[in-house]
Amino acid sequence: CGLMGGEPYRIMELKPYTGVSKATSSVILYVMMHIFSHFWFWFLSIFLFIAFNPVGLSMGILLTVIGAFCILAIYFFSRGYKTGMAQKGIRLLTHIPFVKGWAQRFAESKKETLEQIDSQIALLHQQHKRTFYSSLLFELSARILQSFEIYLILKAFNAEVGIVDSILILAFSSLFSNLIFFTPMQLGSREGGLALAVDGLHLTGALGVYTGLITRLRELVWIAIGILLIKIGNKNQLPKDTSDNSKS
Structure with a gap:
């Protein structure tokens, strides 16, 4: 979907x-x-x-x-x-x-x-403005942390990039892939966006494709963990009575 x-x-x-x-x-x-x-x-x-x-x-x-x-x-x-x-x-x-x-x-x-x-x-x-702005800050921080993943992958290929470059690569590639949101799991669009973003830094576009493939492996691991938790995650938890009209 x-x-x-x-x-x-x-x-x-x-x-x-x-x-x-x-x-x-x-x-x-x-x-x-x-x-x-x-x-x-x-x-x-x-x-x-x-x-x-x-x-x-x-x-x-x-x-x-x-x-x-x-x-x-x-x-x-x-x-x-x-x-x-x-x-x-x-x-x-x-x-x-x-x-x-x-x-x-x-x-x-x-x-x-x-x-x-x-x-x-x-x-x-x-x-709850404090909660609102805190959640926005956490989401933005997550984007910065995600750029470190790109930075470490490119550094593994001895690419001359910095943290700022990695943030810009993530920003451009995520914008490109979200414009083509209808592709399942952003197959191809993310790799294309990464290739274009890396090429914009005068690096070979193949590095962007490699980066996309490596991040796919991380996603597959999390998908496997999620499917496992669906099976075992909440077996021992008894939900309390939380109907919409109940007292909190």
Whole structure:
């Protein structure tokens, strides 16, 4: 299912502990923050590129377009954090052929639940700003740590790169691969993005392909661990009574 395969499973796992609406809002908030941090990472990387690299006319135009796109997305998500996203998402589906009939029926039958989910989404930004900004900082920090993986892999091939170069490689390759989000596990798009990003530093594009393949091995290991935890992770845990109407 591309990059959207885990959300139903997360909701299913959280449901016995928090109830349907809280589980759904929590998962939506996680996905929103994950995407929100990507836009901030790409936006901040523009200034990092300008600070450490010469910028010609064509590159300046490209960076301007990317910056405008990121600002628009950041504004959109900021509005979503204030008013919620669930009802807006369903309303968007009502205009899409083949699913608009289902979306209209779902919006009518689940109106109260959707309103409750949106109120819980808005609650994070309105009353828990410290948690909100802490989670954003952790997400951005995760991008920086991920760039160290690229740095160490390229150093293993004796490439002349620094941490700043690795951050820019990650920023460009993740932007490229997310623009082609519909490919399962970003197969090919990530490697292509890494090859282009590495080539931009006047290194051979093959290093980008090697880096992508090595990061795939790390992902496969985590996938195996995740599948194992699905089998054994929560067998001995008894979920408490956490229906949406219960007292916390």
